[in-house]
Amino acid sequence: MTLASRFFRQPGSAHLDPILVGLWISLIILAALWIAPFIFIVFTSLKSAAEVMGSSAFSPPADYAWENYSAAWQRGNFTTASFNSIIITAIKVPLGLFLSAMAAYALACVRMRWRKLFFVVVLFGTMIPFQVMLAPIFRQVNAFGLINTYPGIILPYLAFGVPYQVFILHGFFSAVPRELSEAARIDGASHFVIFRRIFLPISLPVLAALFILDFVATWNEFAMALVILQDSDMWTLPLGLMAFQSQFQSNYGQLNAAIVMTVLPAVIVYLIFQRYFVAGLVSGAVKE
Amino acid sequence: MASVAIRGLKKAYGSVPVIHGVDIDIEDGEFVVLVGPSGCGKSTLLRMIAGLESISDGEITIDGRRVNDLEPKDRDIAMVFQNYALYPQMTVAQNMGFALELAGRRRAEIQAEIARAAEILSLTPLLDRKPAQLSGGQRQRVAIGRAIVRHPKVFLFDEPLSNLDAKLRVQMRSEIKALHRRLRATIVYVTHDQVEAMTMADRIVVMNGGRVEQIGQPLDLYDHPANLFVAQFIGSPAMNILPAVAVAPGQLRLSDGSVIAAPPGFPLRHGREIHYGLRPEDVRFGEGLPGHVIDVEPTGSETFLVVSVAGHEIMALAKERLMVAPGDPIQVALESPKAHLFDAKNGLRLRLPDAA
Numbered sequence: 001m002t003l004a005s006r007f008f009r010q011p012g013s014a015h016l017d018p019i020l021v022g023l024w025i026s027l028i029i030l031a032a033l034w035i036a037p038f039i040f041i042v043f044t045s046l047k048s049a050a051e052v053m054g055s056s057a058f059s060p061p062a063d064y065a066w067e068n069y070s071a072a073w074q075r076g077n078f079t080t081a082s083f084n085s086i087i088i089t090a091i092k093v094p095l096g097l098f099l100s101a102m103a104a105y106a107l108a109c110v111r112m113r114w115r116k117l118f119f120v121v122v123l124f125g126t127m128i129p130f131q132v133m134l135a136p137i138f139r140q141v142n143a144f145g146l147i148n149t150y151p152g153i154i155l156p157y158l159a160f161g162v163p164y165q166v167f168i169l170h171g172f173f174s175a176v177p178r179e180l181s182e183a184a185r186i187d188g189a190s191h192f193v194i195f196r197r198i199f200l201p202i203s204l205p206v207l208a209a210l211f212i213l214d215f216v217a218t219w220n221e222f223a224m225a226l227v228i229l230q231d232s233d234m235w236t237l238p239l240g241l242m243a244f245q246s247q248f249q250s251n252y253g254q255l256n257a258a259i260v261m262t263v264l265p266a267v268i269v270y271l272i273f274q275r276y277f278v279a280g281l282v283s284g285a286v287k288e
Numbered sequence: 289m290a291s292v293a294i295r296g297l298k299k300a301y302g303s304v305p306v307i308h309g310v311d312i313d314i315e316d317g318e319f320v321v322l323v324g325p326s327g328c329g330k331s332t333l334l335r336m337i338a339g340l341e342s343i344s345d346g347e348i349t350i351d352g353r354r355v356n357d358l359e360p361k362d363r364d365i366a367m368v369f370q371n372y373a374l375y376p377q378m379t380v381a382q383n384m385g386f387a388l389e390l391a392g393r394r395r396a397e398i399q400a401e402i403a404r405a406a407e408i409l410s411l412t413p414l415l416d417r418k419p420a421q422l423s424g425g426q427r428q429r430v431a432i433g434r435a436i437v438r439h440p441k442v443f444l445f446d447e448p449l450s451n452l453d454a455k456l457r458v459q460m461r462s463e464i465k466a467l468h469r470r471l472r473a474t475i476v477y478v479t480h481d482q483v484e485a486m487t488m489a490d491r492i493v494v495m496n497g498g499r500v501e502q503i504g505q506p507l508d509l510y511d512h513p514a515n516l517f518v519a520q521f522i523g524s525p526a527m528n529i530l531p532a533v534a535v536a537p538g539q540l541r542l543s544d545g546s547v548i549a550a551p552p553g554f555p556l557r558h559g560r561e562i563h564y565g566l567r568p569e570d571v572r573f574g575e576g577l578p579g580h581v582i583d584v585e586p587t588g589s590e591t592f593l594v595v596s597v598a599g600h601e602i603m604a605l606a607k608e609r610l611m612v613a614p615g616d617p618i619q620v621a622l623e624s625p626k627a628h629l630f631d632a633k634n635g636l637r638l639r640l641p642d643a644a
Contacts, residue, residue, distance in 0.1 A: 180373050180375070182338075182373065183369060183375075183434075184375070184386075185340070185359075186338060186339075186366065186387075187386050187387035187390060188361035188387055188390040188391055198375055
């Protein structure tokens with residue numbers, strides 16, 4: 001039996017399983033469809049203008065035109081844009097996650113009146129489409145005099161990020177056995193200690209997943225940034241990329257280099273944190 | 289170590305009462321087991337002692353101090369849960385030291401306490417493991433270790449052995465008893481398993497429907513149950529209960545009409561309805577009423593027999609090996625000086641006039 005044919009059989013069966021074969025074929029086709037644009041972007045970003053015109057879209061670059069990257073970086077004013085993106089994401093993502101986790105803990109584990117009502121109010125935030133809120137938010141931020149400032153963009157980001165994170169974390173915290181926090185209470189832990197020493201560590205896989213999703217969403221966010229950050233010195237990378245595209249549309253090499261530079265941090269963060277997706281940190285806490 | 293006094297304790301969830309006024313006195317160093325069927329309020333009572341449930345009415349004192357309104361951590365108690373409730377991300381040592389760490393004790397002191405507890409529970413080689421890497425019995429030992437390091441006045445156990453397999457349960461049972469002897473600790477232990485209660489307790493509190501049915505030493509409860517509930521709950525297999533009516537002096541008529549002699553000494557009014565209680569080991573064979581065998585369960589050392597007699601199925605325990613098969617006719621003697629009589633209306637056990 002060859003290595004490849006092993007994947008097409010049920011364990012212990014000598015026959016090829018047509019469903020498994022079909023699934024593998026679909027998987028490969030889907031993966032190819034997804035990876036094709038990335039290959040196109042990365043290859044094109046490394047081709048000179050002449051080579052872009054003269055070669056097929058998916059052919060590898062003949063010589064690597066690294067200068068596309070430095071040129072795009074300078075012409076797109078990426079130093080400023082990256083700095084803004086980093087500041088906004090580095091503040092918003094951890095802060096938002098921390099606030100959501102605390103809110104979810106309170107809603108799931110602290111006995112209080114109106115708890116369900118509070119939860120529903122927070123959940124309501126997940127039901128309002130973001131686009132509907134753009135104009136009111138602009139007016140609100142403008143009224144506070146926060147247009148073209150970091151707080152002016154970070155605060156609405158937080159408001160839109162918290163509800164769905166609270167929703168996910170509330171579900172997770174509610175599933176933590178009650179005895180765990182009771183044992184900690186008897187051991188002398190306050191709510192904050194239970195939250196920080198027990199709940200945060202055991203919810204690391206969930207927090208990592210939310211961190212990735214929120215990082216990518218915040219890093220790539222376009223519409224709200226476009227409305228609130230109007231000064232080009234305050235632009236984030238997606239805004240910078242848009243400006244670059246409208247100016248240097250025909251320079252495919254540099255344009256794709258700019259795209260790669262915009263997307264790369266999100267990819268790196270994803271690759272770093274995805275290993276925490278492996279769950280199982282809660283196993284052994286209590287007998288299931 | 290300390291005494292625990294529970295006075296007129298009540299608990300209600302909204303308008304639903306679950307504990308209806310419970311009084312228990314637990315002496316210093318005593319091993320008290322709360323036992324009863326599920327839903328009888330024994331776990332709620334334990335959680336009220338721990339401070340995890342509020343008290344609707346009444347009072348709990350530990351060592352003479354009223355603890356009704358104290359936080360769990362201020363009551364000087366430690367609790368072991370059925371599902372262990374170990375902190376999964378911490379090692380065994382960290383689990384055991386957590387309470388001391390929160391209390392702000394010095395590191396050397398914490399290390400010494402952990403080492404002592406680990407020594408007592410033979411956990412020393414496992415101190416760096418995480419709970420996920422331990423077996424069920426080891427996890428429960430860690431949970432006990434977490435309690436020991438704090439030197440609490442009272443240990444509370446909430447069905448700690450229910451998640452373990454049968455063999456481990458027997459082993460942990462004697463380990464906890466040995467621990468009790470060694471620490472001379474006051475222990476309140478909740479279980480639904482009357483065998484656990486009988487084998488471990490200094491005194492047993494039998495609970496039912498939010499009330500205390502009887503408090504007493506294990507064999508006392510077995511020999512002198514206060515009422516029908518305790519009679520049927522304590523002892524395995526359970527006591528046989530046959531409805532009967534007093535007829536001629538010293539005689540009882542069973543529901544099928546057969547007449548047996550009442551245990552001597554009871555002045556029974558003619559026509560009084562009672563329940564006749566007989567433990568399986570007090571049933572004798574070879575004489576008496578005719579019946580037949582329904583089932584035979586030999587355990588090796590003794591034989592359980594289910595027999596049909598006088599219109600009832602009763603359970604009997606024979607110390608000798610009986611060569612009988614289902615369907616065989618058998619003579620069953622239901623009369624015994626050890627039989628109990630219970631009032632049919634209120635379920636209370638009738639006492640001999642001179643003993644009462």
